[in-house]
Amino acid sequence: MPDRKVERATQMTPGTTVLATRRLLLRHFVPDDLEPLYALYRDPEMRQFYPDGTLNRDETKKELEWFMNGHPDHPRLGLWATIDRRAGAFIGRCGLLPWQIDAQPEVEVACMIAKSHWGQGLATEAACAIARHAQDALGLRRLLCVITPGNAASEALARKIGMTFERVYTDEFGPCSLFSMTLPPPSGLLGDVASMPEP
Numbered sequence: 001m002p003d004r005k006v007e008r009a010t011q012m013t014p015g016t017t018v019l020a021t022r023r024l025l026l027r028h029f030v031p032d033d034l035e036p037l038y039a040l041y042r043d044p045e046m047r048q049f050y051p052d053g054t055l056n057r058d059e060t061k062k063e064l065e066w067f068m069n070g071h072p073d074h075p076r077l078g079l080w081a082t083i084d085r086r087a088g089a090f091i092g093r094c095g096l097l098p099w100q101i102d103a104q105p106e107v108e109v110a111c112m113i114a115k116s117h118w119g120q121g122l123a124t125e126a127a128c129a130i131a132r133h134a135q136d137a138l139g140l141r142r143l144l145c146v147i148t149p150g151n152a153a154s155e156a157l158a159r160k161i162g163m164t165f166e167r168v169y170t171d172e173f174g175p176c177s178l179f180s181m182t183l184p185p186p187s188g189l190l191g192d193v194a195s196m197p198e199p
């Protein structure tokens with residue numbers, strides 16, 4: 001039987017839905033996300049492993065606007081508001097970010113969940129769904145996480161979704177660990193066609 005509370009919260013949520021899991025909805029940002037997003041970004045504990053540290057309200061607004069319709073250069077990627085479906089509440093932002101690493105295009109799985117919701121498996125739920133979406137809907141064959149030394153939660157999350165340590169990468173902010181995973185080809189029709197023998 002459909003869960004009325006879940007249905008109601010989902011319908012009330014503005015913004016384009018990118019994907020949904022049992023407990024979460026990931027959708028494009030809307031202007032009303034500014035305050036809950038800023039509450040995450042101004043928190044030094046939340047931002048301790050980000051090279052740019054905490055953000056002020058204007059910086060947060062710029063980031064929100066940058067991602068409002070997906071990443072401007074890669075609209076099917078971006079950071080998405082992460083909504084607790086049952087409560088209809090904003091509890092983080094997760095998504096896929098494009099990078100150039102050693103001149104190679106790469107896509108990172110990025111997650112941030114509000115502290116009040118840590119330790120409930122929500123980042124794992126979001127990241128697994130994001131990886132499936134990357135594989136099936138976007139046809140990506142590789143994903144990575146760029147992890148600042150000491151971010152044990154991020155490392156645990158990367159391992160949990162099937163990534164392994166690849167190498168240390170040093171950018172302008174210093175060394176970080178690259179965790180990566182290879183994705184199989186999409187499981188739908190294209191995969192079947194690709195595996196058919198030539199006539």
Ligand SMILES: CC(C)(COP(=O)(O)OP(=O)(O)OC[C@H]1O[C@@H](n2cnc3c(N)ncnc32)[C@H](O)[C@@H]1OP(=O)(O)O)[C@@H](O)C(=O)NCCC(=O)NCCS
Pocket residue numbers: 045046047049109110111112113114117118119120121122123124125151152153154156157160
């Ligand atoms: C990383 C983050 C998203 C994890 O969110 P979460 O919803 O608490 O994660 P989950 O509950 O799905 O847990 C995932 C795994 O990480 C482990 N973990 C969570 N916090 C941890 C910590 N502080 N130290 C070590 N492991 C930790 C969990 O135990 C779990 O592994 P397990 O199931 O084998 O025990 C969250 O800590 C966060 O938002 N951190 C700040 C932002 C950030 O640094 N993001 C990463 C950069 S992309």
